Amino acid sequence: MDIEKLLKQLKEQKISVAEVYSKLKNLPYEDIGFAKIDHHRQMRKGFPEVIYCPGKTPRQITMIAKRIVNHGHDVLATRADKNAYLAIKKVFKKAKYYEAARIVAKSTGRRTQSTEHRVAIITAGTADLPVAEEAAVTAEFLGLNVERIFDVGVSGIHRLFNNLDKINQSKVIIVVAGMEGALPSVIGGLIDKPVIAVPTSVGYGANFKGLSALLTMMNSCAPGVAVVNIDNGFGAAVMAYTILK
Helix, strand or coil: CCHHHHHHHHHCCCCCHHHHHHHHCCCCEEECCCCEEECCHHHHHCCCCCEECCCCCHHHHHHHHHHHHHCCCCEEEECCCHHHHHHHHHHCCCCEEECCCCEEEECCCCCCCCCCCEEEEEECCHHHHHHHHHHHHHHHHCCCEEEEECCCCHHHCHHHHCCHHHHHCCCEEEEEECCCCCHHHHHHCCCCCCEEEEECCCCCHHHHHHHHHHHHHHCCCCCCEEECCCCCHHHHHHHHHHHHC
16 A cells, blocks of 8 residues: 555645555554554454463564554553563563563553443452453553452342342443352343353353353343353453443
């Protein structure tokens, strides 16, 4: 694509701003050999490319992060261990490590949290916290206002009822549960907000590393419940952001 020609056409009013935006949003990406970094994802999705750390070396993670920052974007690295964090920290002194969420974030501070876009992130048990924190930190990175409500599962349902007022103040609800995965259906039957269900791999043998919770959530009879992949807190947060933006 000839960008100079495109801009001249815009200047001469031969093409609209919307048409230029439509043509430019598919460009560009930066090829650094082991990765092709999508610098226009911010334009298309509203947030920059996110680094998924497993399978990448600390050097590869850092090189990708540098390129993202060089283009003026924030960095979010998911499933990051301490080695990944220390590598990023050497380059970006203000990078933060959210250990429970396994996330490294480096923000420019331009994205502020919205008081309007409120998301409740709920867990059935304390063991579900790592996945819930991945969702919470991602949501906050994306500018959402997060309400954390933890350990209110069906084995003590009165704990949930005591928090219904807070839950109803949110516009989207993320529910994280392992074991049999019943909590999203219960919440989905009590509120009129979209529920994003996140099955976790928490549980004993017949949980099948989250499969039982996944199937329970997918077969929910409560309307308005959608399901993401097992342990995918990041995906749940992005879906909430997509709904709200």
